[in-house]
Amino acid sequence: MMTTPEQAALRAQRSALALRLAQGLGEATPVAELKDLQTRLQLIDGVLADAAPPGHALRRHLIALLLVAAAVSLAALLPMPRVSFVLELDAGAAQMRMIKSGNLAGQPLDGEMRAEGFSRIESADPALAQRALDGGASQLALQAQRLNLRRISFPAGARIDFEAGAQTVRVAIDGTAHAAEFEIGGQASSSFGGSPREAGNYAVAEWLKLVAGTAPTELWFTRKPERSYLWRGLQPDSLRLVERQSGADAQVRLVSALRQGLLRLPATGRELRLIAGSGLELDGLQLDQADLTLGEQVGLRLSGSAQRMVLETGGFQQSLKPSLLDYVAHNHGLGLIWSAAGLLWGISTWLRKALGDKF
Numbered sequence: 001m002m003t004t005p006e007q008a009a010l011r012a013q014r015s016a017l018a019l020r021l022a023q024g025l026g027e028a029t030p031v032a033e034l035k036d037l038q039t040r041l042q043l044i045d046g047v048l049a050d051a052a053p054p055g056h057a058l059r060r061h062l063i064a065l066l067l068v069a070a071a072v073s074l075a076a077l078l079p080m081p082r083v084s085f086v087l088e089l090d091a092g093a094a095q096m097r098m099i100k101s102g103n104l105a106g107q108p109l110d111g112e113m114r115a116e117g118f119s120r121i122e123s124a125d126p127a128l129a130q131r132a133l134d135g136g137a138s139q140l141a142l143q144a145q146r147l148n149l150r151r152i153s154f155p156a157g158a159r160i161d162f163e164a165g166a167q168t169v170r171v172a173i174d175g176t177a178h179a180a181e182f183e184i185g186g187q188a189s190s191s192f193g194g195s196p197r198e199a200g201n202y203a204v205a206e207w208l209k210l211v212a213g214t215a216p217t218e219l220w221f222t223r224k225p226e227r228s229y230l231w232r233g234l235q236p237d238s239l240r241l242v243e244r245q246s247g248a249d250a251q252v253r254l255v256s257a258l259r260q261g262l263l264r265l266p267a268t269g270r271e272l273r274l275i276a277g278s279g280l281e282l283d284g285l286q287l288d289q290a291d292l293t294l295g296e297q298v299g300l301r302l303s304g305s306a307q308r309m310v311l312e313t314g315g316f317q318q319s320l321k322p323s324l325l326d327y328v329a330h331n332h333g334l335g336l337i338w339s340a341a342g343l344l345w346g347i348s349t350w351l352r353k354a355l356g357d358k359f
Helices: 005-025 031-051 054-077 126-135 324-331 333-358
Strands: 083-091 093-098 102-108 112-116 120-123 139-154 159-163 168-174 178-192 198-212 217-222 229-231 236-240 242-246 252-256 258-265 270-274 279-283 286-294 298-306 308-313 316-319
Touching: 005 031, 093 242, 093 298, 102 229, 120 126, 126 178, 126 198, 139 168, 139 198, 178 217, 258 279
Parallel strands: none
Antiparallel strands: 083 258, 083 298, 093 159, 093 236, 102 139, 112 139, 112 217, 120 198, 139 178, 159 168, 168 217, 178 198, 229 286, 236 279, 242 252, 258 270, 279 308, 286 298, 308 316
């Protein structure tokens, strides 16, 4: 676009006035003089705007609109870095990777347990400890009139599998050194390495500790029909819902253990019902609540946030993380419209002042 000598002179004058105004703001210049400079700038801007061709302003607004559209499109593509959620579900099994060291708190057991994979057994009962050395600690069957789990302790990084059952539940740990402590009392019987059971009587409660290295271990606890085991305050970093299933060819496969569930995403107000057989994967968890009930089913109640949240149905995976635009649209619906309009006008004004008739 051609520039007349008059327009060039006005632009030069405008630049000089803008410089004087900027300097004056940093000095003790009288307010009246500053206002006079501002008024002169506005008058020059008005003359230059009137001198622009008819399509000039339209082009500015069009390009500003395209920039806004590009920004909105980018927000629609970018997922939120973390997504808050509330999850309630029932499953046949659950697998958790623990983000830090901890323990599964103690509780009474229903009289009988089995253990496999532990490398060492410790007890204040010397006869019991000797039998463990003679028969091998890797297989233990224990029945007692009073049988309590004191704790199952594990370090950070441990993977814990919980498996529900009609009469027996299973807890398996893999990947790190860990230990399980029990308390026995009254009439008891035990077997090591598949040997015949030997009876014992503990008038005073006795302790028993199972110690393992990094090799996987398994614990089976019997349970009465009305009985469930409960652990609160778990801190997993990831969650998978998988269980082992034997096929017609006798091969064991991992399949979805999900029975039913309800997932709520407060960031977008979305509520999703999870159907049986769906695959759900959560990673990068930071939880405020994590309660697990182990009985005929695994019941989970989780709330917090996740870095990754994927649902698999029919062989297709879908990320459940909302985009930045989804979040803004849900939480600031009307504000989003006005913000876009304000952004459009602001970009247009900035471009006009910054580029003048070159744009």
